[in-house]
Amino acid sequence: xxxxxxxxxxxxxxxxxxxxxxxxxxxxxxxxxxxxxxxxxxxxxxxxxxxxxxxxxxxxxxxxxxxxxxxxxxxxxxxxxxxxxxxxxxxxxxxxxxxxxxxxxxxxxxxxxxxxxxxxxxxxxxxxxxxxxxxxxxxxxxxxxxxxxxxxxxxxxxxxxxxxxxxxxxxxxxxxxxxxxxxxxxxxxxxxxxxxxxxxxxxxxxxxxxxxxxxxxxxxxxxxxxxxxxxxxxxxxxxxxxxxxxxxxxxxxxxxxxxxxxxxxxxxxxxxxxxxxxxxxxxxxxxxxxxxxxxxxxxxxxxxxxxxxxxxxxxxxxxxxxxxxxxxxxxxxxxxxxxxxxxxxxxxxxxxxxxxxxxxxxxxxxxxxxxxxxxxxxxxxxxxxxxxxxxxxxxxxxxxxxxxxxxxxxxxxxxxxxxxxxxxxxxxxxxxxxxxxxxxxxxxxxxxxxxxxxxxxxxxxxxxxxxxxxxxxxxxxxxxxxxxxxxxxxxxxxxxxxxxxxxxxxxxxxxxxxxxxxxxxxxxxxxxxxxxxxxxxxxxxxxxxxxxxxxxxxxxxxxxxxxxxxxxxxxxxxxxxxxxxxxxxxxxxxxxxxxxxxxxxxxxxxxxxxxxxxxxxxxxxxxxxxxxxxxxxxxxxxxxxxxxxxxxxxxxxxxxxxx
Amino acid sequence: xxxxxxxxxxxxxxxxxxxxxxxxxxxxxxxxxxxxxxxxxxxxxxxxxxxxxxxxxxxxxxxxxxxxxxxxxxxxxxxxxxxxxxxxxxxxxxxxxxxxxxxxxxxxxxxxxxxxxx
Numbered sequence: 001x002x003x004x005x006x007x008x009x010x011x012x013x014x015x016x017x018x019x020x021x022x023x024x025x026x027x028x029x030x031x032x033x034x035x036x037x038x039x040x041x042x043x044x045x046x047x048x049x050x051x052x053x054x055x056x057x058x059x060x061x062x063x064x065x066x067x068x069x070x071x072x073x074x075x076x077x078x079x080x081x082x083x084x085x086x087x088x089x090x091x092x093x094x095x096x097x098x099x100x101x102x103x104x105x106x107x108x109x110x111x112x113x114x115x116x117x118x119x120x121x122x123x124x125x126x127x128x129x130x131x132x133x134x135x136x137x138x139x140x141x142x143x144x145x146x147x148x149x150x151x152x153x154x155x156x157x158x159x160x161x162x163x164x165x166x167x168x169x170x171x172x173x174x175x176x177x178x179x180x181x182x183x184x185x186x187x188x189x190x191x192x193x194x195x196x197x198x199x200x201x202x203x204x205x206x207x208x209x210x211x212x213x214x215x216x217x218x219x220x221x222x223x224x225x226x227x228x229x230x231x232x233x234x235x236x237x238x239x240x241x242x243x244x245x246x247x248x249x250x251x252x253x254x255x256x257x258x259x260x261x262x263x264x265x266x267x268x269x270x271x272x273x274x275x276x277x278x279x280x281x282x283x284x285x286x287x288x289x290x291x292x293x294x295x296x297x298x299x300x301x302x303x304x305x306x307x308x309x310x311x312x313x314x315x316x317x318x319x320x321x322x323x324x325x326x327x328x329x330x331x332x333x334x335x336x337x338x339x340x341x342x343x344x345x346x347x348x349x350x351x352x353x354x355x356x357x358x359x360x361x362x363x364x365x366x367x368x369x370x371x372x373x374x375x376x377x378x379x380x381x382x383x384x385x386x387x388x389x390x391x392x393x394x395x396x397x398x399x400x401x402x403x404x405x406x407x408x409x410x411x412x413x414x415x416x417x418x419x420x421x422x423x424x425x426x427x428x429x430x431x432x433x434x435x436x437x438x439x440x441x442x443x444x445x446x447x448x449x450x451x452x453x454x455x456x457x458x459x460x461x462x463x464x465x466x467x468x469x470x471x472x473x474x475x476x477x478x479x480x481x482x483x484x485x486x487x488x489x490x491x492x493x494x495x496x497x498x499x500x501x502x503x504x505x506x507x508x509x510x511x512x513x514x515x516x517x518x519x520x521x522x523x524x525x526x527x528x529x530x531x532x533x534x535x536x537x538x539x540x541x542x543x544x545x546x547x548x549x550x551x552x553x554x555x556x557x558x559x560x561x562x563x564x565x566x567x568x569x570x571x572x573x574x575x576x577x578x579x580x581x582x583x584x585x586x587x588x589x590x591x592x593x594x595x596x597x598x599x600x601x602x603x604x605x606x607x608x609x610x611x612x613x614x615x616x617x618x619x620x621x622x623x624x625x626x627x628x629x630x631x632x633x634x635x636x637x638x639x640x641x642x643x644x645x646x647x648x649x650x651x652x653x654x655x656x657x658x659x
Numbered sequence: 660x661x662x663x664x665x666x667x668x669x670x671x672x673x674x675x676x677x678x679x680x681x682x683x684x685x686x687x688x689x690x691x692x693x694x695x696x697x698x699x700x701x702x703x704x705x706x707x708x709x710x711x712x713x714x715x716x717x718x719x720x721x722x723x724x725x726x727x728x729x730x731x732x733x734x735x736x737x738x739x740x741x742x743x744x745x746x747x748x749x750x751x752x753x754x755x756x757x758x759x760x761x762x763x764x765x766x767x768x769x770x771x772x773x774x775x776x777x
Contacts, residue, residue, distance in 0.1 A: 236699040243694045272768075345769040353768055357761045365754040372741075372750045380746060385688050387696070387739025394754055519681070519698075584701075601701040611701065 003059045003067050007145030010052035011135060014103070017045035018132035021106070025125020032117045038124045039110035045131055046107040049100040053087075056096060056144050060087045065155045069093060069144040075160040075578045077549040085171030086161045091295055091311075092144035094174055098291065099138060101175075101182040102131055105211065109186050114207040122193035123186075130185055133318050141311050160578030163550065169229035177222030177249060181287040183215025184252060187259070188284035188326065191277050195329050198336040200277055205267035208280070210638045212263060213495075216256045217634030223249050224627030235571075235584035235599040237519060237615045239623070240510075242391045247370045248290035251363055255283035258359040260634075261352050269349055269414060273337040275356065277330055285323030286363075292319050293370075346417040351409030358402045365394045396452040399507065403456035404430070406500065407463025411470070425470075429462030446515055453511025460504035468497060495637025499630045506626030513594070513620035521601075525609045532614050536560045537569075537598070539610060550574040552585070555600045555610060559589070566591075571600040594618040676716065683712050683725055688737045696739055708733070 021041035024034045059067050060083050063076040073090040074083060088094040106127040112120065138144075148155065164170070187208045194200040226249065231239040240246060259279040265272045292315040343349040369386040376384050407429050411422035437454040440446070469475070471489060472482035489497075520532045524539040531537070540556040552574045559567040569587035576583070589596040594617055601611035684698035689705040697705040697712075708729065715725040730738060741747050 236695055238699065241694050275768075350769065353765050357758075357765050361754055361758045361761060364757045368750055368753045372747070376746060383734065383736040384741050384747070385736055385739055386741050386750065387686075387688060387694075389686055389740035390750075599701075602703075613699075613701075 004145045004147040007055045010048045014048040015135045017041045021128030035121045042106040042110040046103040049103045053100050057087045068146045068148045074158040082166045089165045092142045101178050105186045119193045123189040126189040126192045163576040163583050173225040180219025184284040184287050186211040191280035195333045200273050200337050205263045213634045213638035217631040221631040235586045244370050247366050248293045252286040254363040258356045269341050271341045274334045281326035288319040343415045348414045354405045399456045400452050403459040407459050410463045410467040425466040433458035450515035457508040464500045491640050492637045495633040499633025502626040502629030505622040509623030513617040518616040521613045523609045523611050533616050550576045569598050571598045593621045
């Protein structure tokens with residue numbers, strides 16, 4: 001099969017479909033029957049991109065070197081799974097995956113039945129325009145279907161994939177993350193349509209909600225997977241390095257988190273509409289910025305693709321065009337969106353306003369930290385670094401405020417301060433969190449950062465527990481009545497409980513695993529031991545091993561506690577000849593909710609002595625569990641069960657725990 | 660008795676020093692690595708920089724003096740905690756200003772939204 005020809009033909013067909021979708025969707029004289037045609041174009045666009053992706057994947061599976069992209073990024077000796085995942089392990093292939101997901105959301109929008117046909121037509125048009133621009137970008141600058149140049153020497157084999165990317169975590173991390181990034185495009189398109197129409201209302205909120213929650217859950221999971229990959233594959237002993245590309249994924253997540261709370265206010269109370277529209281544009285703008293950042297070469301990062309300034313400029317233009325265009329439209333039409341429902345400051349709306357404010361400030365902080373080094377370098381020529389100490393100082397206090405707002409927001413009723421039953425719960429939560437933190441820190445010793453993290457975690461736990469208790473009618477109700485009341489909660493309420501519970505676990509996991517981390521580094525000859533937190537690690541020696549496409553040195557360690565062997569651990573170092581690159585494969589042993597983490601460094605003294613880094617990360621599994629719970633909560637809330645939808649929930653639940 | 664107490668004090672002092680050294684390591688970027696502190700890096704240069712930190716500590720430098728010494732040799736790029744200098748004003752003050760400005764905005768939302776219904 002001529003992969004280059006068919007791939008390019010399919011991309012051209014996709015461009016044409018996107019053109020039809022955009023034209024019919026945005027043409028001023030459009031009529032209702034055009035919606036069906038634009039929808040059909042959206043589906044055609046999706047199908048042609050899925051097929052194009054399939055073509056590329058087949059070329060990777062068979063290591064067909066007639067494609068330049070396969071030659072540059074694959075190798076016939078790789079395991080099949082990594083040949084397939086290698087399809088999106090490079091700039092061009094991952095861009096095609098990005099496009100495919102964009103078109104997938106476009107097709108899903110075509111099946112959305114909410115709102116007027118005018119709004120749906122406009123939204124499809126905007127999504128079509130996005131698709132058109134990015135398919136054109138791919139065809140013009142980054143086609144994965146570029147043939148292997150005829151005048152180059154006949155290749156023997158491909159150049160191989162970066163060994164760091166040959167990993168299950170990295171195989172699923174980008175697709176998940178992209179569903180998150182690109183899913184926000186649907187929210188953007190519906191918002192731009194609403195702005196053009198001058199009507200952003202409850203119907204808009206109901207329309208964007210499932211798209212937003214699916215995207216946000218995927219983004220949560222994608223960021224979590226990225227952190228997990230960094231933790232066990234990089235071997236640096238941490239999971240988050242405030243790396244520019246990590247920040248690039250965090251920014252849309254922060255905007256998305258603020259937005260989904262704001263959308264809730266629009267849906268329930270028909271308020272905060274202009275702010276919501278601005279956030280929707282910002283969230284997708286941040287996604288585009290992330291896409292641009294990874295591929296532009298403007299920042300260095302472990303996650304960045306091979307960089308090319310020319311592509312970067314093109315992507316920057318698209319980012320500015322769509323984000324700037326969105327904000328211009330907002331400036332022009334945003335005034336038409338009126339806040340027509342009043343609320344008092346001490347109310348759930350008030351809490352959500354504060355939540356949005358704090359998340360936005362955090363977003364701005366991450367933005368400053370990411371781009372300030374570039375600003376300084378361009379303006380003064382000197383290079384600076386913005387690293388973890390900066391973000392910790394800035395994010396710590398914000399996390400405490402956010403956690404307090406979260407607990408308050410869960411307990412206070414909509415619209416008014418109510419009868420104030422929440423005040424007692426809040427006092428208890430604040431008191432318990434401070435006292436618990438003080439006790440823990442006096443017992444174990446710890447930094448201000450640990451204190452802030454612990455206070456924040458306990459406050460969120462308190463908020464979630466108090467919310468559950470109130471929903472169950474406790475204290476007061478009998479056990480069976482409480483269970484019955486909890487069983488009657490809607491899937492949206494369970495989604496909220498799960499997600500906020502996940503936030504509590506995640507905060508606790510992050511705080512404890514980083515601030516109470518123990519680490520030791522030492523050169524060890526075979527037979528020697530190091531101790532860390534009451535555990536003795538003995539270096540037994542090493543053996544050689546050959547893998548499918550690498551050779552490895554495997555070290556053996558025995559871990560003892562009070563002279564009892566509790567674990568055998570085998571960290572290793574791999575060498576991949578195809579890429580001429582070495583990787584560290586850490587050994588991780590779970591102990592309770594924490595981990596022992598062992599990484600082999602370089603050898604010294606003629607190769608016998610090994611430099612070893614050993615860590616204990618207490619409670620780190622709470623972090624992974626928390627991330628999964630947050631994503632799960634979002635997904636559960638995205639698709640309310642039909643039964644729960646039919647059993648009408650009271651619109652404004654202002655039930656209070658009156659003691 | 661005194662010797663035993665001195666020994667206990669010494670034994671306690673040694674790990675405390677290493678903890679201080681690790682705290683300093685975590686604030687210094689390994690120049691040849693990608694966004695990694697010298698505390699986490701296995702690179703040769705990170706070893707050299709860690710040695711330097713311990714040398715300066717042994718010479719009696721305070722934390723700030725150690726950081727200043729390393730910065731003099733490797734440039735401001737190594738500081739993971741950016742300096743609070745004039746050129747980084749925006750970086751350090753920006754979030755605070757945003758919070759105050761945003762707070763004022765939120766307050767105005769409350770003012771207009773504060774007309775209770777009924």
